[in-house]
Amino acid sequence: xxxxxxxxxxxxxxxxxxxxxxxxxxxxxxxxxxxxxxxxxxxxxxxxxxxxxxxxxxxxxxxxxxxxxxxxxxxxxxxxxxxxxxxxxxxxxxxxxxxxxxxxxxxxxxxxxxxxxxxx
Amino acid sequence: xxxxxxxxxxxxxxxxxxxxxxxxxxxxxxxxxxxxxxxxxxxxxxxxxxxxxxxxxxxxxxxxxxxxxxxxxxxxxxxxxxxxxxxxxxxxxxxxxxxxxxxxxxxxxxxxxxxxxxxxxxxxxxxxxxxxxxxxxxxxxxxxxxxxxxxxxxxxxxxxxxxxxxxxxxxxxxxxxxxxxxxxxxxxxxxxxxxxxxxxxxxxxxxxxxxxxxxxxxxxxxxxxxxxxxxxxxxxxxxxxxxxxxxxxxxxxxxxxxxxxxxxxxxxxxxxxxxxxxxxxxxxxxxxxxxxxxxxxxxxxxxxxxxxxxxxxxxxxxxxxxxxxxxxxxxxxxxxxxxxxxxxxxxxxxxxxxxxxxxxxxxxxxxxxxxxxxxxxxxxxxxxxxxxxxxxxxxxxxxxxxxxxxxxxxxxxxxxxxxxxxxxxxxxxxxxxxxxxxxxxxxxxxxxxxxxxxxxxxxxxxxxxxxxxxxxxxxxxxxxxxxxxxxxxxxxxxxxxxxxxxxxxxxxxxxxxxxxxxxxxxxxxxxxxxxxxxxxxxxxxxxxxxxxxxxxxxxxxxxxxxxxxxxxxxxxxxxxxxxxxxxxxxxxxxxxxxxxxxxxxxxxxxxxxxxxxxxxxxxxxxxxxxx
Amino acid sequence: xxxxxxxxxxxxxxxxxxxxxxxxxxxxxxxxxxxxxxxxxxxxxxxxxxxxxxxxxxxxxxxxxxxxxxxxxxxxxxxxxxxxxxxxxxxxxxxxxxxxxxxxxxxxxxxxxxxxxxxxxxxxxxxxxxxxxxxxxxxxxxxxxxxxxx
Numbered sequence: 001x002x003x004x005x006x007x008x009x010x011x012x013x014x015x016x017x018x019x020x021x022x023x024x025x026x027x028x029x030x031x032x033x034x035x036x037x038x039x040x041x042x043x044x045x046x047x048x049x050x051x052x053x054x055x056x057x058x059x060x061x062x063x064x065x066x067x068x069x070x071x072x073x074x075x076x077x078x079x080x081x082x083x084x085x086x087x088x089x090x091x092x093x094x095x096x097x098x099x100x101x102x103x104x105x106x107x108x109x110x111x112x113x114x115x116x117x118x119x120x
Numbered sequence: 121x122x123x124x125x126x127x128x129x130x131x132x133x134x135x136x137x138x139x140x141x142x143x144x145x146x147x148x149x150x151x152x153x154x155x156x157x158x159x160x161x162x163x164x165x166x167x168x169x170x171x172x173x174x175x176x177x178x179x180x181x182x183x184x185x186x187x188x189x190x191x192x193x194x195x196x197x198x199x200x201x202x203x204x205x206x207x208x209x210x211x212x213x214x215x216x217x218x219x220x221x222x223x224x225x226x227x228x229x230x231x232x233x234x235x236x237x238x239x240x241x242x243x244x245x246x247x248x249x250x251x252x253x254x255x256x257x258x259x260x261x262x263x264x265x266x267x268x269x270x271x272x273x274x275x276x277x278x279x280x281x282x283x284x285x286x287x288x289x290x291x292x293x294x295x296x297x298x299x300x301x302x303x304x305x306x307x308x309x310x311x312x313x314x315x316x317x318x319x320x321x322x323x324x325x326x327x328x329x330x331x332x333x334x335x336x337x338x339x340x341x342x343x344x345x346x347x348x349x350x351x352x353x354x355x356x357x358x359x360x361x362x363x364x365x366x367x368x369x370x371x372x373x374x375x376x377x378x379x380x381x382x383x384x385x386x387x388x389x390x391x392x393x394x395x396x397x398x399x400x401x402x403x404x405x406x407x408x409x410x411x412x413x414x415x416x417x418x419x420x421x422x423x424x425x426x427x428x429x430x431x432x433x434x435x436x437x438x439x440x441x442x443x444x445x446x447x448x449x450x451x452x453x454x455x456x457x458x459x460x461x462x463x464x465x466x467x468x469x470x471x472x473x474x475x476x477x478x479x480x481x482x483x484x485x486x487x488x489x490x491x492x493x494x495x496x497x498x499x500x501x502x503x504x505x506x507x508x509x510x511x512x513x514x515x516x517x518x519x520x521x522x523x524x525x526x527x528x529x530x531x532x533x534x535x536x537x538x539x540x541x542x543x544x545x546x547x548x549x550x551x552x553x554x555x556x557x558x559x560x561x562x563x564x565x566x567x568x569x570x571x572x573x574x575x576x577x578x579x580x581x582x583x584x585x586x587x588x589x590x591x592x593x594x595x596x597x598x599x600x601x602x603x604x605x606x607x608x609x610x611x612x613x614x615x616x617x618x619x620x621x622x623x624x625x626x627x628x629x630x631x632x633x634x635x636x637x638x639x640x641x642x643x644x645x646x647x648x649x650x651x652x653x654x655x656x657x658x659x660x661x662x663x664x665x666x667x668x669x670x671x672x673x674x675x676x677x678x679x680x681x682x683x684x685x686x687x688x689x690x691x692x693x694x695x696x697x698x699x700x701x702x703x704x705x706x707x708x709x710x711x712x713x714x715x716x717x718x719x720x721x722x723x724x725x726x727x728x729x730x731x732x733x734x735x736x737x738x739x740x741x742x743x744x745x746x747x
Numbered sequence: 748x749x750x751x752x753x754x755x756x757x758x759x760x761x762x763x764x765x766x767x768x769x770x771x772x773x774x775x776x777x778x779x780x781x782x783x784x785x786x787x788x789x790x791x792x793x794x795x796x797x798x799x800x801x802x803x804x805x806x807x808x809x810x811x812x813x814x815x816x817x818x819x820x821x822x823x824x825x826x827x828x829x830x831x832x833x834x835x836x837x838x839x840x841x842x843x844x845x846x847x848x849x850x851x852x853x854x855x856x857x858x859x860x861x862x863x864x865x866x867x868x869x870x871x872x873x874x875x876x877x878x879x880x881x882x883x884x885x886x887x888x889x890x891x892x893x894x895x896x897x
Contacts, residue, residue, distance in 0.1 A: 003543065006543060006546065006550075009551060009554065012554065013550050013554045014565065014568065027621050030623075032504070034502050034504070040360070040362055041355065042355075044621075044623075045355030045357070047702075047704035047713060049707060049853075050862050052706065052713070053853035053854065053856075054857065055623070056852055056853070056854050057857045078858065078860040080499070080500060081500065082501060083502070085504025085506050086504065086507055087501050087503050087507055088501075092493060092497065092499070092501075093501070096485060096489050096503070096507075099481065099485055100478060100481055100511050101511075103478055104474075104515070107478065111467075111470055114470070115460055115462050498760075499760065708827075
């Protein structure tokens with residue numbers, strides 16, 4: 001009985017989940033772009049001239065209907081991967097994205113074998 | 121004169137370290153169980169002299185003795201006294217001296233406090249710690265000497281960088297060093313334990329308070345760094361996954377894992393080699409972090425000025441440490457007999473360690489991966505918050521749930537009769553989350569999960585505390601730390617979900633409207649101060665629903681010496697939220713760019729971390745009392 | 748070794764890429780300079796400059812010299828500048844540009860990967876980027892340009 005209640009509440013809760021994030025958010029993009037003339041700041045955080053220009057360009061691209069991914073691709077094409085804070089999921093960065101989870105799984109496997117050992 | 125005196129003290133300390141190593145190893149041949157008084161005396165002398173050496177450098181800063189290069193580069197006669205003093209350790213060379221002080225004092229204290237432990241173990245800890253001390257003293261003397269002199273003596277110093285004149289930044293290094301430099305002592309102790317085969321649970325007793333102390337201060341150090349970043353850097357955030365921040369977080373993960381596995385080792389004698397590994401790993405990560413930050417190999421918001429020779433030296437030192445650790449571990453490794461039941465507290469602590477290693481590997485990878493791609497392919501990539509958030513947050517959700525259940529699980533074997541209670545708590549968490557959505561707004565799936573799981577941890581901890589309070593068996597230290605961790609994640613989550621950020625170009629007299637707010641640039645004034653000129657904007661934030669008005673005054677500061685421009689954020693803090701405003705001018709225009717942020721529950725984020733640390737100090741206090 | 752690598756941003760990756768979608772507004776007229784116009788030149792050096800930019804003054808004499816090269820056309824892009832001040836700059840130091848365009852908001856320059864001026868891009872007839880120069884042109888840069896175009 002309690003379990004069913006739990007399931008109902010869970011479903012109710014998640015039906016209200018905000019699926020609206022499909023809209024391209026300017027601020028999110030600004031946060032994900034690096035200010036190239038600053039030391040480690042994002043476009044969102046920087047007051048530099050360069051940042052102001054990029055913000056204008058991003059605005060135009062959003063108005064042109066570009067998706068977030070397309071905007072990052074555009075910037076990376078012009079300025080290199082360095083400008084985007086989220087590394088691409090490609091062959092070069094394969095290790096980066098998968099090694100942590102691989103490590104997680106490996107850890108689980110190790111612990112599992114620790115239990116198996118005790119049976120001996 | 122200060123230069124000569126300081127150098128003399130450095131030389132003497134090198135000599136003393138050699139003497140200690142020699143006498144310590146010699147007294148191993150004596151058959152009794154006692155360490156000769158002379159070793160204590162030399163240790164005392166060593167600590168005293170290094171403290172005097174440090175004060176010598178401080179004196180140089182206070183009197184602005186520009187014959188010392190370090191004082192010249194990092195200080196200025198016009199600097200306020202407090203910042204002259206803190207400037208001593210706010211630079212590369214001075215901070216290395218701080219390293220050595222902590223290494224030395226911890227060496228001495230460990231020697232004195234561990235009187236009830238085997239002599240050989242204490243001797244080898246002393247020896248290895250002194251090898252570390254020598255390593256750093258040589259580094260200082262031959263590469264980064266704060267007492268290097270220049271001639272002719274300059275009339276004025278270069279160091280008046282306003283961003284570095286901040287109270288939080290002043291205490292940030294000492295706190296952090298008590299953390300990760302302090303971990304050196306259990307690195308040495310672990311090596312000594314391997315060498316002398318001191319693998320009984322008593323070994324845990326000898327290091328556990330040191331682990332606790334370093335953990336508490338590391339946590340505080342990270343907190344203060346984040347608070348400084350929030351107040352000073354003007355972007356309204358407190359964590360950027362910047363390499364320097366990551367460098368302080370890596371040892372913290374290892375320390376937390378160690379803290380927990382020590383509990384298992386102490387109680388049941390299990391996982392000795394894993395405990396040793398963590399002891400070695402913590403300090404290795406500390407030195408690795410130092411290497412990453414000081415060698416110039418990484419580009420970051422707060423890079424020290426860099427010099428490749430520094431990097432080479434630290435890398436060599438680090439390599440030596442790693443190889444000797446691995447060698448010793450392999451040589452001494454013996455298969456342990458486990459009797460491990462999956463339904464036991466030991467398992468849950470293992471799981472804690474498992475997750476800590478995941479976080480560690482993720483952050484380590486994210487930090488050093490760009491170095492590899494740059495060297496191997498010439499292509500520079502950036503790894504920032506989006507990467508870490510995507511990889512880590514989902515795992516944190518599960519981690520919080522496990523953290524809630526673990527502490528109540530019995531040692532050796534648990535019957536899990538109270539699964540029902542946990543389901544109830546889960547129900548309650550989901551309901552509260554639902555309430556938040558209903559009252560305010562809905563948010564992403566991941567955010568939902570984070571709020572629910574952190575609530576689960578909080579409620580479980582509090583109920584557990586309440587129940588055991590009735591029986592007078594509450595473990596306050598653990599409850600406070602665990603519940604506060606839950607609160608921390610929850611507050612960070614809520615802060616992230618409900619933050620508002622607006623970016624506007626605004627002219628004097630203009631008003632911008634959004635949601636229920638109006639922002640008006642009411643006034644602009646220019647004010648002259650002793651070492652800078654400030655353009656101060658008066659912005660009125662009006663909440664149109666409650667009609668409450670707040671006036672925030674961000675500043676643009678123009679410094680002369682050195683010529684810098686800084687942006688001072690205007691922040692009003694209240695119980696429920698912070699308002700955060702920065703203003704900058706737009707070149708060749710009379711428009712100003714303002715960034716307005718409403719950041720809910722900021723102060724609770726800081727309080728949560730303080731509470732986590734208080735739990736740690738409480739445990740320390742309890743341990744001390746028990747002894 | 749990695750330790751001695753320059754941690755400043757480099758744009759070498761751009762070499763070999765083609766530029767496209769060019770549309771720069773002429774400085775004095777309401778026309779636009781486009782890809783087709785670029786293709787008419789054997790080689791074009793696209794130079795981004797402004798009157799308020801001090802290093803731009805440094806490289807200006809080299810640009811004047813380059814303007815004498817037969818095989819090379821200079822396309823100037825006046826970056827985030829005011830017309831009057833730009834004209835005064837050119838009157839004072841000379842106008843090396845075969846074609847002069849402007850980018851008042853700096854948005855068009857982003858398409859060329861510009862992040863600070865002066866910057867120059869050398870392209871060939873097929874609009875392939877042969878070299879990108881960040882910062883004022885040095886005499887070595889001048890020599891390398893002359894070598895490439897001849």
